[in-house]
Amino acid sequence: MHKSFGSNTDWVACLLMWGIGSVILGIFSLVVGDVVWHGLAGVSWEFLSTAPRDAGRAGGIIPILISTGLLLSICLVVAIPIGLGAAIFLAECTSEHHAFGRVVRISLDVLTAVPSIVFGLFGYAFFSHMLGMGFSLVSGGLTLACMVLPILIRATEEGFRTVPNEYRLGAAALGLSRMTTLMTLLLPAAMPGLMVGVILGTGRAMAETAALIYTSGYVDRMPESLMDSGRALSLHIFDLSMNVPGGNANAYASAVVLIGLLLVMNTLASWVAGHWLKRRMFWA
């Protein structure tokens, strides 16, 4: 009697989990499949290596890919050090109930919910106008960094919080300086958290449209410097699908490229993290 009680619910739960797993898989295959189905035919070497013509209806996306890459690098180069530092502070220097930490944490949660268009208008007023960066990749990258920061910090903080206390105790018992403890023990252990943050963050940055319309701009020319305006891939997709009649085919093709790019970057990120982790563990 007892046996049947336990295993019946378990069986139902198992079924449910498989059900949910396959539903999620199904929905996403539907969305991704739809995009790939419409767009794969348009992706060719020529598409990847030429500049757009006729407002994007014809031609390729190479300047847009370069601009996207630059935007993303600026965003990550700025956001990762700040995010990591803030996360370390929140996780390692403040307790859950510390007043300053709590204020910062709540501010960050609020920041995650600021609509991207508000970030865009903020970046437009602050970076482009007030700091005089104009409509440029730098201005767009910095705006993206502001957007990505909260995601990065919260995920990394979570990573640090779950590092077992034995590490800290053990390191303290050895008389290691906090700097060393942080760099050699805690950082590698918190790496998976940081990785989730970076993946979610790059995801959000790559997907961003509204914030970039006002900051990095719409110019689909090859950027010559970071002060040039440049169009991001998702903005290109948005423009083609919503603003340019007959842009659908290339919009879908660009979406396929974006998905491919995400795939490559995520794989690269986890590979680099794993590699780095191994080396660090070895030396530490």
Add this chain to the structure above:
Amino acid sequence: MILLPNITLSPSRVDQLLVWILQGLAAFAGILVLLIVGFLMLEAFPAVRQIGFLSFFSDASWHPVEGFYNVMAMVWGSLLAMLGAVLLATPLGICSAVFCHFYAPTWFVEPYRKLIELLAGIPSVVYGLWGLVVLVPLIGQLHPPGPSLLAGISILTIMILPTIALMADASLAKVPSVYLRGAIALGLSRWTTIRCIIIPAATSGLSTGIILGIGRAIGETMAMLMVCGNVVQVPTNLFDPMRTLTANIALEMAYAVEDHRAALFFTGFLLLGVVIVMVLAVDYIKQRHTYA
């Protein structure tokens, strides 16, 4: 336990410097919020002074060109879409992570996780486009007009699910394995182990995931603009079209001037208010339900 509980206790110069730098970086993140709030206030201030604060809640409708500024319908729109999506995506996301950890065969886990990671980065435009071209006509056949609260909730659910699933996945991975071994040695079934031990032990990470999910849901702009119908009204059922605060900003900012523009900034400001209330509520619930 934390590494640097007190600056004064730390003997090393480097450590003190480290703490100051870290504190500075954290403060920077906090200042960013102040900057944005300040910016919104500066832009919204003329509207509040000109139009009057109460007009935003007591006017007949939202017709800024004619001078009517009631935003409540859009506040409800944002809240309903967000609540619906979070209520759907939270269990789905957590289940997806549980599936990944405890049910899926090993060879399947990595591709599955990769897919979810991938989905976290798909632009909202793509989801919106899919919603507009595939989902909305489907709903329209069921019950016209098609663009509706239901479409909004569905798209939002799909969009925030990866965020919640990834955070849940990361936090489940960090539940100490001793709990798992203990539960298994007791002969607890997989489901009981998950429900009564693993999930409670992962609360902190799960709630972070939910907060990020709420954030993305309420802040989502383009996809909402494309599938919700954007009619300013409080939806009375799932098939009614409605407008969110974010869609309102994106839809009208491009053509708004003066008071209208300032009123749009005020809606942005209001959105922040809604978010702050939500975040504080989640924070409060989390504080009450965490076992130290």
Add this chain to the structure above:
Amino acid sequence: MGGGTLVEAKDVLGMSARSTSRFQPWGPFEERSACCEPHPLIRAEKLSLYYGNTPAFEGVSWSIYQGCLTALVGPSGSGKTSFLTCLNRLTDLIPGCRVIGELSLGDLNVFAEQTDVLQLRRQVGMIFQKPNPFPLSIRKNLELPLREYGIIDRGRTDHLIEQTLNDVGLWREVQDRLDVPALRLSGGQQQRLCIARALILSPQVLLMDEPCSALDPLSSGVVEDLIARLRGQYTVVIVTHNLAQARRIADYASLFWVHDGVGQLIEEGPVSQIFETPQHDLTAAYISGVRG
């Protein structure tokens, strides 16, 4: 050399020519009343366990008697804990873990396909080296296994909880704070709670993996007394590095040893035989502290 040659040592029971003249570090052996029937409950036939291609132990053939307290001693890496985890199939948790040979619990073939693992683990409780109460309240820790097996009635669960906590001598210490988190208890209390948690399902067999080694001597003594009291009611299999402890509380003992990185059962028998008249050179050396 295979397990077979080592098992032959069992056949020379009673030969004590070598041990009589040996140095005796333990003092006179105190005879205990035979508390257990020499009725084998657990039988292992040429049992081997591999992690991938690396063997943990090989060719263990052995019987564990019902109602007795059996100690497993031997150096680290000799496969004691691995052997223990076979008994409740915790080995299932380790990817790439293979078990070859026969293992039966009463009439039940432990590694058979159709064996209900949950049922098996319910009959075989396990205590780990580090106390691992779940991050729940004390009451919930004990309630969880009960509810899992269908005992939901509040009166009955409360009664069982009180009775079991009494059995492990914890009731008086915690009766007025059953709802505080279990993680706030001291180490010794936590370990007794874990024992209570295992006992509350009245299992046949209790596996203990160095249950006292993570505790201070005082708590360790309390837990050890508790384990000694369990003799007769339960079949207890205990892994310990503390030879004195094994000698104090066990009825039977066995010595595991490592040969070329592979664990093997060197000698087994009544604790008097192992400690007084060991049949194997290595046993003699190990218990006298010369090696290991």
Add this chain to the structure above:
Amino acid sequence: MIMLSWPYHTLACFLFLLMMGCESSDRMQNSAKLVITGSSTLAPLVADIGKRFESIHTGVRIDVQTGGSSRGLADVRQGLADIGMMSRPLHATEQDVMSRPIARDGISMIVHQSNPVQALRNEQIIKLYTGKIHNWKEVGGEDAPITVINKAEGRGTLLLFLTYFQLQNIHIRAHVVVGDNEQGIKTVAGNPHSIAYVSIGTAEFDANHGVPIKLLPIRDIPASLDNLQNGTFPLSRSLLFVTNFTSTTLAKDFINFVQSAAVYDLIAQHYFVPISS
């Protein structure tokens, strides 16, 4: 050593960024740059014209930004842009800038291709949009509820529509509100019982490229670019460039170029009508 490597890397990256920034600002002073911002309707066209202008005038760069008519106006006023693009007429309070028409555009009522209704009278359209007619049956279509699609507050097309039909936005009972033209077209394509109004150029392009929509005539005049060009189609608007009164010669050159016959082919390619005709 390893422990210290990441701050150095970061520092190096920052320096690199800084250098790139400085270098580019040096170079920028040598070349003439024109920033044009505003209406998303005009942006693709002006970007293409800009590319042609660059190919004729070496050393000149035309940066086209989008973000809406109001942004174009605001950027010109603040000096962030040299030229603003506007797809709506200037209000009475906005006479502090100079406006120049560069192309024409009209709006057309569209329905789904499968809709049997061939034409609607103006009163019918007004009743439809004010919620006095709910079913296609009442205007000669099949028995199905009408989905009315309106444009968002402030859009140029909305203003034109309201002015022409002498409506007020307050009285319009819409089931769906859309932003850009393509969104309206995609919504109509997905809903066989809907009606919307969009730019003629966009609608004509999509209808000719297999999108299941149909353009309805206004007062029996078919909605087409030809009728727009010969001035017979009633619902038309000018697309504007706005500048400060003290605009640079480069800006003037560019505006003259945009108004010249040299770009008529581009304007036609983007389904607008050149201003001269």
